[in-house]
Amino acid sequence: MSRLLIRHAxxxxxxxxxxxxxxILIEDGVIARIAERIDGKGADVLDAAGLVxxxxxxxxxVHLREPGFEYKETVATGSAAAxxxxxxxxxxxxxxxxxxxxxxxxxxIRKRAAEAGLAHVYPIGAVSKGLDGEEMxxxxxxxxxxxxxxxxxxxxxxxxxxxxxALEYTRLFDIPVIDHCEDHDLVAKGVMHEGPVSTRLGxxxxxxxxxxxxxxxxxxxxELTGGRLHVAHASTLGAISRVRNGKARxxxxxxxxxxxxxxxxxxxxxDTEYDxxxxxxxxxxxxxxxxxxxxGVLDGTVDCLATDxxxxxxxxxxxxxxxxxxxxIGLETALPVTYDLLxxxxxxxxxxxxxxxxxxPARIMRLPGGTLKVGSPADVTLFDPEARRIVDPESxxxxxxxxxxxxxxxxxxPFMTIVGGKVAFRRERR
Amino acid sequence: MIVKAxxxxxxxxxxxxxxxxxxxxxxxxxxxxxxxxxxKRPIKKVPALRGKTVVNxxxxxxxxxxxxxxxxxxxxxxxxxxxxxxxxxxxKGETLLDTARNLEAMQPDFIVIRHRYAGAPHQLARALKSxxxxxxxxAHEHPTQAxxxxxxxxxxxGTLEGQVVAIAGDxxxxxVVRSNVLLLSRxxxxxxxxxxxxxxxxxxxxxxxEVHYRLExxxxxxxxxxxxxxxxxxxxKMNFPTVREYYDFFGLTPERVKLAKHDALVMHPGxxxxxxxxxxxxxxxxxxxxxxxxxxxxxxxxAVLYLLAGGHGEPVAx
Numbered sequence: 001m002s003r004l005l006i007r008h009a010x011x012x013x014x015x016x017x018x019x020x021x022x023x024i025l026i027e028d029g030v031i032a033r034i035a036e037r038i039d040g041k042g043a044d045v046l047d048a049a050g051l052v053x054x055x056x057x058x059x060x061x062v063h064l065r066e067p068g069f070e071y072k073e074t075v076a077t078g079s080a081a082a083x084x085x086x087x088x089x090x091x092x093x094x095x096x097x098x099x100x101x102x103x104x105x106x107x108x109i110r111k112r113a114a115e116a117g118l119a120h121v122y123p124i125g126a127v128s129k130g131l132d133g134e135e136m137x138x139x140x141x142x143x144x145x146x147x148x149x150x151x152x153x154x155x156x157x158x159x160x161x162x163x164x165x166a167l168e169y170t171r172l173f174d175i176p177v178i179d180h181c182e183d184h185d186l187v188a189k190g191v192m193h194e195g196p197v198s199t200r201l202g203x204x205x206x207x208x209x210x211x212x213x214x215x216x217x218x219x220x221x222x223e224l225t226g227g228r229l230h231v232a233h234a235s236t237l238g239a240i241s242r243v244r245n246g247k248a249r250x251x252x253x254x255x256x257x258x259x260x261x262x263x264x265x266x267x268x269x270x271d272t273e274y275d276x277x278x279x280x281x282x283x284x285x286x287x288x289x290x291x292x293x294x295x296g297v298l299d300g301t302v303d304c305l306a307t308d309x310x311x312x313x314x315x316x317x318x319x320x321x322x323x324x325x326x327x328x329i330g331l332e333t334a335l336p337v338t339y340d341l342l343x344x345x346x347x348x349x350x351x352x353x354x355x356x357x358x359x360x361p362a363r364i365m366r367l368p369g370g371t372l373k374v375g376s377p378a379d380v381t382l383f384d385p386e387a388r389r390i391v392d393p394e395s396x397x398x399x400x401x402x403x404x405x406x407x408x409x410x411x412x413x414p415f416m417t418i419v420g421g422k423v424a425f426r427r428e429r430r
Numbered sequence: 431m432i433v434k435a436x437x438x439x440x441x442x443x444x445x446x447x448x449x450x451x452x453x454x455x456x457x458x459x460x461x462x463x464x465x466x467x468x469x470k471r472p473i474k475k476v477p478a479l480r481g482k483t484v485v486n487x488x489x490x491x492x493x494x495x496x497x498x499x500x501x502x503x504x505x506x507x508x509x510x511x512x513x514x515x516x517x518x519x520x521x522k523g524e525t526l527l528d529t530a531r532n533l534e535a536m537q538p539d540f541i542v543i544r545h546r547y548a549g550a551p552h553q554l555a556r557a558l559k560s561x562x563x564x565x566x567x568x569a570h571e572h573p574t575q576a577x578x579x580x581x582x583x584x585x586x587x588g589t590l591e592g593q594v595v596a597i598a599g600d601x602x603x604x605x606v607v608r609s610n611v612l613l614l615s616r617x618x619x620x621x622x623x624x625x626x627x628x629x630x631x632x633x634x635x636x637x638x639x640e641v642h643y644r645l646e647x648x649x650x651x652x653x654x655x656x657x658x659x660x661x662x663x664x665x666x667k668m669n670f671p672t673v674r675e676y677y678d679f680f681g682l683t684p685e686r687v688k689l690a691k692h693d694a695l696v697m698h699p700g701x702x703x704x705x706x707x708x709x710x711x712x713x714x715x716x717x718x719x720x721x722x723x724x725x726x727x728x729x730x731x732x733a734v735l736y737l738l739a740g741g742h743g744e745p746v747a748x
Contacts (some may be wrong), residue, residue, distance in 0.1 A: 196633025200448070202548035202570025202605060205632070273556065274549030318527040320547035322568070 002421065003027050003043035009053035009382065014355040015371035024053060026378040029421030033374060048382060051415055054354040055372050056088025056379030058361035059331060061153070061178075061232055061256060061306035064090070064121070066112060067105065068097025073311035073399045075112035075121060078331070080397035081309070082119040083425035085331040086414030088379035089120035089369055090309075094131065095154040101126035101137035103145035110146050118424045119417075120379070122148040122367065127166045127177060133158045136165060143173045148365045151178035153232055156214055158184065163218065167227025176230040176254065176364060179218050181239065182282065186210035191322055193266040193283040201270055203321065206283050212238030219246045222253055230364060231255035233308050235282035237292035244301040254364050256306040257293050259330055259337040260404060265290055268404065269321075276317045276324035277404045280310065297356070298346060304360040307334045311400030332396050333405045335383060339412030343385070357381075378421040387413040433617065435460050439737045443555040443562040446571035447612040455580070455617060461733035461741070462581050462726070468505055469728065478736055479508035484540040485533055488514045488565070492544050494700055494724065495565050495574075499542050502731035511538070526550060530557045540735060543567070548605075561738045569603045575699050576609035578730040580617065582723050583654055586695055591618035596648040596690070597639075598624040598680060599658030599707050602631045602669075606658055606699045611637040624648035626680065628669045645680050652690040656697040657682050657707045673706050682708045687717065695719050 004026040011022040011034060023038040024031065064078035073081075075092075082090045092109065094100035100109065106123045113121030125142035127150045129135045139150055150170060157163040157179055166177050187210045192198050194205020215231055219242055222229035234240055234255045246253045266286050268278045278284060285293075296302040310327025317324050330337075338357075342348040358381070362370025369379045391408045393401040417425040436453035444450075450458075468474055484503045488496050496512070503510045530553075533541060540561050543551050548568030555562040566572040584590050595614050597607050601623055614621050615638025623634065624642040635641050642648040649655055660676060670676055687696065696708075696717045704710045713720060 194632060196636045199631040199633045200608070200637060202568050202608060204569075273552040315525055318525040320526055320545070320553065321549045322547040 001028055004418070004421065005038060005040040005043040005045045006048045006053055006380070006382070007040065007045055009048035009051050011053045011372065012350045012354045013055055013372040014351045014359045015055065016373060019351050024372065024380070026418070026421045029378055031372050031374050031376050031378050034372060046416070050386065051382045051384055052350065054381045054383075055358045056369050056417070056419065057086050057335065057357040057381045058089045058365070058367060058369060059087050059307050059309065059334070060091045060304060060361045060365055062090045062092050062309040062331065063095065063311065063327070064092040064109070065311055066096060067108065072313055075109060076116040077397060077399040078309070078311070079113060079116040079118035079121060081329070081331040083417040083419065084397045084414070085333070086335045086381045086383055086417055087119055087331060088381060088417060088419045088424070089122060089367060090331075091122045091124050091148060091365060093124050093151060093153040094126040099126050099131050100124070100142070101129050101131070103138065103141040106142045106145040106147050119419055120369070122146065122365065124149045124151050124153070124178065126150065127152045127157050128162060131155055133162060136162065136169065139169060140173065143175060148367065149176045149178050149230065151180070151232065153178060153180045156180050156182050156184065160217060160221065164221045164225060167221055167225040167229065171225070171227055174228070174366065176228040178230040178232050179214065180232050181211050181214035181218060183210045183213045186213060191279060191283075192269050193285045195266060195286045197266045197270050197286070201274070203269070206281070208236040208238055208285065208289060211236045211282055212242065215239045215242050219243070219251055219253060222246070223249065223251045226252065228252045229254070233258050233261065233282055233306070234296070234302065235261045235285050235289060235293070237289050240292045240296040240301055244296065247301065254303040255301070256304050257297060257302045258306060258308050259334045260328060261285065262290065262293055262297070262341050263337050264404060274321045275404070276319065276321055277328055277402050279321060279324055279326055280308070280328050281326035294346065297342065298348065302356070303364060305334070305338055305356045306361070307331055311398055312402050314401060317402050328402050328404050329396070329398050329400055330403075332398060333391055333403060333410070335414050336389070336410035336412045337405060339385065340410050344411065378418055380418040381414065382416040382418070383412060383414045385412050387411065387415070389413050438740070442738070443551070444573055444734055444738060445551045445555055445562060445564045447573045447576050447609045447616075448571065452616050455577070455613060458577055458730070458733050458737065459581050459584060461737055462577070462729040465729040465732040465736070466726070468732070475505055475507060477507045478741065479503070479506040479739055482508045482539040482739060483537070484508045484510050484542060484735070485536070485538045486510060486512045486542045487533065488512070488544045490544050490546040490566070492566070494727070495544060498724070498727040499565060499731050501728045502735060505728070506732055506735060508735065526553055527557055530554045534558050534560065539739065563734060563738070566605055568605065570605050571609045572605040573609050574727065574731055574734060575606050576613040577734070578723055578727040579610055579656065579697060579699070580613055581726045581730055582697065582719055583695065586719060587653060590614060593619040593653045594622065594651060595619050595654040595656060596622045596624065596652040597656045597658065598645050598648055598682070600629050600660050601625040601634060602629045603661050604658045608637060610656065611639045615639065622648040622652070624680075626670045626676075645686060646689055649686060649689045652694055654695045654697060655682065655687065655690050659699065659701060660703055660707050662703070677706055680707060681705070682712050684709065684711050684715070687712055693717070697723060699723070
């Protein structure tokens with residue numbers, strides 16, 4: 001029997017309304033006991049004084065790029081990045097090549113994840129075959145193979161009728177339809193947020209309206225169908241206010257916000273003089289939108305945080321701003337970036353912070369984690385709220401380096417990530 | 431507002447007007463005036479940049495600007511290399527950074543770049559030791575165009591300060607308007623821009639201008655009327671209905687010119703679409719200074735290269 005005793009941690013578990021100094025005993029991969037003082041006889045003991053122990057963090061929005069784009073990331077490197085960033089589970093999007101629009105690809109991803117043996121990897125299936133937005137993919141088969149949601153992420157579900165049918169059909173499986181909300185016609189060929197900064201830089205703008213229009217459509221369809229809508233990477237004032245109103249109306253809607261949309265504004269494109277690591281979709285928005293995202297996170301409109309971890313090779317990002325692909329990585333910086341912004345910056349209670357990264361994502365995706373209740377799988381994130389480090393992309397486990405946070409001094413770094421009772425990541429020095 | 435010329439340029443590069451102080455703009459214009467004198471000599475050449483290498487990297491078609499830089503380089507005795515391609519680095523299967531590093535390996539002192547995408551000169555300037563001169567990047571900036579326009583206005587009207595300059599046309603996709611608004615407002619002129627509302631980008635007034643939709647409102651009482659090329663190749667079918675209707679509302683006709691001051695200057699950065707944004711009677715009329723703009727372009731580009739090479743604004747020696 002393997003036993004691991006975590007001693008003197010500050011245990012923060014919103015699922016049990018717990019925020020106290022506690023010892024945690026893990027036996028054979030499950031949480032065996034949580035108490036003020038546990039006898040460590042026969043167990044490996046970790047002195048966790050000064051550390052926060054939380055139910056494992058879950059990132060519901062990552063791109064692991066395998067199959068098809070292994071030069072950007074693989075399931076193995078992405079899993080390594082996940083546990084290094086304090087995540088015990090990730091949900092990976094379907095825009096691989098071939099697309100994850102059938103059970104065979106879903107199974108392949110799960111097999112790769114099992115081989116890597118680090119984080120739990122939960123595939124998200126495509127809504128439409130080939131992400132072409134026309135024909136519904138075999139959602140049921142994918143769910144049977146382990147898919148936890150469906151999404152055409154990278155693209156919106158353009159056809160409103162398909163979106164309607166998907167919201168209806170997925171009720172059979174109680175899974176959410178995750179939509180990347182943007183109206184392609186309104187986006188035109190935009191590459192950054194539309195506003196005074198894009199005008200000054202001479203870059204084509206992506207209006208906030210292009211996101212708002214799609215969020216509004218999806219809410220109307222979610223209300224019509226009773227299906228579960230999850231709005232990916234909400235980035236605008238209009239998206240947040242519409243989701244807030246939708247919830248008040250009783251619509252089954254949830255939404256996520258990314259760390260980079262909270263931490264940066266469109267001004268970053270100007271300040272870095274067209275650094276392509278400030279190019280992502282949705283784009284970094286203007287101040288008033290960022291303020292609305294914070295409001296949404298603080299008042300509970302926003303259910304969870306998610307990175308939209310989007311690895312791209314350095315050669316792709318070395319292109320002109322217009323030509324470089326959209327997207328930044330986030331798994332290995334998400335925890336300190338958001339801890340700094342929310343807990344230190346906005347005085348958010350730690351239990352709320354943990355809910356945003358663990359309890360709520362588990363609930364939205366109906367995952368087994370998100371709790372440290374006795375008997376549940378021992379997925380534990382231990383982080384050091386006082387640890388300070390400078391973001392060094394060269395130290396990343398991810399195969400890619402496209403972060404907008406290089407060189408930032410941040411506080412609140414992951415120390416140890418335990419997945420199923422096994423130490424999947426441990427920082428060398430505290 | 432009296433702007434004293436700076437003694438030198440602070441930056442390694444000239445990527446945009448946005449980086450320049452009024453004092454640096456003054457220095458560039460003063461130096462350009464000195465350069466004009468060289469064109470009047472029987473031997474139009476000085477040794478100021480002898481032994482310096484300039485790469486003219488034109489990744490977008492251009493005749494006027496490329497020739498203007500070449501003439502400027504030759505008059506300063508620099509060695510010029512011309513590289514033209516309408517494709518981007520990605521179409522050649524090479525990243526912008528690779529292109530830059532390959533050029534750097536030839537150890538040029540200057541890279542003059544014209545590129546269809548905004549920000550390309552900034553990306554090069556970051557990666558290279560050579561001085562990078564922006565000869566127009568996407569819809570962002572065209573700093574030497576704004577400098578030559580300013581030189582023309584200053585010489586014709588004595589000063590930039592207090593001048594009312596109307597700029598009309600395709601505001602969304604024009605790099606000329608951005609550089610001009612930044613420069614002229616910085617030097618104390620009043621800038622009015624006008625164009626169809628569907629071609630007015632959000633927040634353009636923050637660059638330092640008043641926004642009008644009706645051309646007549648922008649022109650009324652102006653000292654200078656500058657028309658922008660309607661970039662037909664960049665327009666979709668949704669920004670305005672037809673060229674015919676555009677001319678109807680935004681074409682600079684002799685009647686509309688009369689709304690400006692009687693001696694107002696008519697300018698155009700070229701190439702003109704005659705009968706679209708400007709009537710030939712105006713383009714070729716007595717108030718037009720369009721060809722003088724071209725002449726001044728050479729002097730301005732000489733000044734830019736000379737000052738970036740470390741010149742301090744002293745008279746140009748023989």
